[in-house]
Amino acid sequence: MRGASRTTPAAALAALLVLSGCSGSDGGGGEEASSNTLRIIYQKAGDASPLDTLMQTTKEQFEAANEGVTVELEPVEGTDEDYNTRLALSQRSPDTAPDVFYEDTFRLRSDVEAGYLLNLDERLAGWDEWVSFNEGAKEAGKADDGSTYAVPLGTDTRVIWYNERVLEDAGVEVPWQPESWNDLLEMARTVKEAQPDSRPFSMYAGTGTGEGTVMQSFYELLYGTESGGLYDEESQKWIAGSQGFIDSLAFLKTLYDEELAVTPAEALDPNVWQVVLGTMLPENQMGATVEGSYAPSFWQEGGMLEWPEYADVMGVAPFPTQDGQEPGAVSMSGGWTLAVGAGTENPDLAFEFLTTAMTQENLLQYTVDNSQIAVRTDVADAPEYLQANPFVEDVSAVLDVTNYRPATSSYAEISTAVQEATEAVITGGATPEEAAATYDEALKAIVGEENVVEE
């Protein structure tokens, strides 16, 4: 009995401590925020990170121009999702909140609601280079109140990347331009016949690839149906009971059931995109896939998945609408920005750092290194940009038909519900109708019935 009573409180406390560890907020560094120090948080993916180069350059230029001011760079290594979480945690306390940070456009509106971002309207009005940014790109930095909170670094689009060799070997004529979903299946089946062990046309699915599943796959399908997107901008309600949603799931099901795409097990691996871009396409095992306009940044010399021959082997085609209806093609755009922390002690210095990063010279280098689509008109016109890779023109052309995510604060959860629907369909866990019905239920639970409209 004595032994038992001695272990009880200790073990109970240990249990509580271990379990509550899951919910405790990140203490963070709590460094001395001296008035002459700027803290910058940004994402660093891989060893050769164009953003890291941009930040290092900006730090040098900024410190040379502002004597006595120190810039502390805090790169976060990890996926987009990990980065967003890490950033949000550091913003929760004024002691750890950064002065300037790299912000995903799809988190912007929700982070503005949270009060993390400084309103830049006045400062931008006094910045003579702001006129060089194109109007579409400026929208990316705006929140629901119409004010601008962030300055875009670049944007992107999604297109079909196809391997000309694989298509030609199967007798598909290149340049290939599909005009409807049927054309996609037709090409895939032709290639499958000629090369049975290949993955002729792969599109991401499942929760493993996260936002990639929706941005580089499902939305290209959904936004090309008569039903359109997830959200009705006019009534500001989310759409349930959409036929386009079912059709899109059915299309993915066909790809996976007929083994035209990667296997379901491969699809659920979060690193599948590296296998697709780094192995399957370069080794002629894959016909085509949907990927971002930034794909060349991985393939170009010094890139993460270097493959210098890509320029001769790969071709680009806009993703077609379901039956070829207007506007004929579909794309999705996202992009990243720089923003200033709402709690910064030095808003003027922080904004100056931001503008130093955004000069034509700096942004040109970054846009080219990172295969971004230019947001400054004087970058877009620069010969270095147009010659950066053979696909710049093709991937910029689809800006006319591009769409943006409905990035409200519930978006992340809704996006996961969509990813789960695709996962259920490709693993055979549900029919497209059942998966769509499950999504409708989840949607109502997330935003409330009053914010959902039945199609």
Next chain:
Amino acid sequence: MPLLPAIVLIGIFLAGPIVWSFYGSFTNAALTGANAKNPEWIGLDNYTSLFADPLFPKSLLLTVIFVLVSAVIGQNFLGLGLALLIRRAHRPVSDVVGICVVAAWVLPEIVAAFVAYAFFFRDGTLNQLTGFAGLPAVDWLFEHPMLAIILANVWRGTAFSMMVYQAALDDVPQEVTEAAEIDGAGGAKTLVFVTVPMIRRSIATNLMLITLQTLAVFTLIYVMTAGGPTNRSTTLPIMAYEEAFRYSDIGYGTAIAVVMLIIGAAFSLAYIRLLRERNPS
């Protein structure tokens, strides 16, 4: 008051986070969005939606299976078995076995998780080995995610039980087991009727500790399967993390943490009961 600093420390570092957890679970605190700025008291809303969430019962069941199979059965019995066998083995054999088992325990959790991932992965060690034997490759993490994480946790955690039982068995006086043998008890009978009752206290303590450890396992599962596919290995810690950090809903995630806390407390109470019943002092 020499006790005062200790009480203050416990208050800050132990009671504080727990109280905060309870409080947080009654609010709609979030990482982003309007609720991040002004979290509001929403009473039991988080709990009502948790109990209505179809994922919750599934996740609860997976957690209980994970704890029972990998800790209470796997680590516990394997640990006891190893401890008994090692006592009888020759010195070099027991040393080698001991080092192999403890190696998994010594590895940092993240390293162990990657090792387990590399072992069960589609083109991983296990499939290469079974491939040599001419068996078809099985995608363990995809087809049997629960089995994979359970085996990984048994591998990683058995050393702890083994060491606890080794220490406990050393305390069993040799005369007692010898006397039992003279009275005609076989090896199995001696174990059940003599050895186990004598190390009962260690068993209960060990069960409590490994249960609580396993209940909180996060890194191992997150690295190996991230809760997938289709939530087939989403235990409560994974669910809490997803809700709190992926969907930015801190309040909801905290509510799940509180539920885990209650489950841990329930297990602990059960083990304490076990100790008491057999030990009327």
